[in-house]
Amino acid sequence: MFDGLKDKLSNFREDAEEVAEENAEELADQPDDEAADTEAAAADSAPEDAPATADAAAPATEPAGEQPDADDEESSAGFVSRAASMARGRVVIDEADLEAPLRELEFALLESDVEMSVVEEILDQIRGDLVGEERKFTESTDTLIEDALREALLSVIDVGQFDLVDEIESTSKPVTIVFTGVNGVGKTTTIAKLARYLESEGFSSVLANGDTYRAGANQQIEEHAEALGVKCITHEQGGDPTAVVYDAVEYADANDVDVVLGDTAGRLHTSDDLMSQLEKLDRVVDPDVTVFVDEAVAGQDAVNRAREFDEASAVDGTILTMADADSQGGAAISVSHVTGKPILFLGTGQAYEDLEPFDPDALVDDLLAASDD
Structure with a gap:
């Protein structure tokens, strides 16, 4: 899962580690007396009570007519500061040194269908954590x-992660849970998978087919x-979707069923009549x-649709299907940031058991683990 993205992140790590190690080696190769001289020079050029960092180091004033080139002056000052840091057992990563690996990472993330604003957030965060900060040289790069x-x-x-079981x-x-999304992304199958998952957590459920327009929808969910051994509430094709879900809620209340899982017709956010049905469902049933629900393999399209659906009819979370077939990982990386709402589950196969709770820490561990192979 997300193997292509893993490889791209591994490439960035290798490039960035090489930059940090080259800086350290450049300083370590200096003769001891030269390192001591550069430390002294950095200390002499710094204001009193100021640490000898890249910001504090300043070049000596040159006689008139012999001003050094600005680029040489900046490079010299940075080198002196890094040398002083090295003499104290510390190392500084300069932004210029890290820029090439970051540029490659930017291209790699965009190629993986990570949304532009998400890419910018990632790059800014890395710059803020690494650039210009003194680090103990004893720490491995x-x-x-x-x-x-x-x-x-x-x-x-x-982003806003919550556990659906805890919520229930x-x-x-x-508890009424309603599912939205476009046609053909696996909503109905995902509902069945969630029913099985909730059963394993000790909750009973009833299914409700609010997709009253699609031919064969009743048969599919029934x-x-x-197969799951649960009750299903349906009406005739063309009926009112809100009435179906409402009847399911009434059934659950009368029969001590814990959760109502309500399917809805696949729609685009621009389908005014279908979106108005969601508004009615929200008003009458108040899920x-x-x-x-969307496919992880849809990448940027899934991200855009998540944003549009959330703006049209606020969602509480996302389930991405077909995550096992997705090499790029763009949707999994981007959807939460774009909507401000969490990913709740990933669909990882065709069986009812192939639904995994989404764990951001576990996902990041998995993405970074590949580079250790």
Whole structure:
């Protein structure tokens, strides 16, 4: 899962680690007396009570007519500062040194269908964590780079995360969960998978087919219900979707069923009549959780649709199907940041058991683990 993205992140780590190690080696290769001289020079040029860092170091004033080239002056000052840091057992990564690896990372993330604003957030976070900061030289450079990359990824992935099981446990029963999204992304199958998952967590459920427009929708969800051994509420094709979900809530309340899982017709956010039905459903049934479902392999399209659905009819979280077939990982990286709402589950196969709770920390661990192979 997301193997292409893993490879791209591994390439960045290797490039960034090489930059840090080259800086350290450049300083370590100096003769001891030269390192001592540069430390003394940096200390002499710094204001009193100021640490000898890249900002504090300043070149000596040159006689008139002998002013050094500005680029040479800046390079010399940076080298003196790094040498002084090295003499104290510390190392500084300069922005110019890191710019090439960051540029390659930017291209790699965009190629993986990570949304532009998410890419910018990741790059800014890495710069903020690494550039210009003195680090203990005893720390390995690979640890420094990995930690920065880990924090940057988590900053965009771990957004408003909540555990659906905890939500159900703390909410008055029956809990109503409604599913939205476009056609053909696996909403109905995902509902069946969630019913099985909730059963494993000790919750009973009833299915409701609010997709009253698609031919064969009743048969599809009824087959899932029969295979799972759960009740399914349906109306005739063309009926009112809100009435179907409402009847399911009434059934659950009367029969002590914990959760109502309501399917809806696939729609585009621009389908005014279908979006108005969602508004009616929200008004009449007032679902506890609204879930947007899309395919992980849809990449940027899934990200755009998540944003549009959330703007048209606010969602509480996302389930991405076909994550096992997705090499790029753009949707998994981007959806939470773009919507401000968490990914709740990943669909990882065709069986009812192939639904995994989404864990941002576990995902980042997996993305970074590949580079250690």
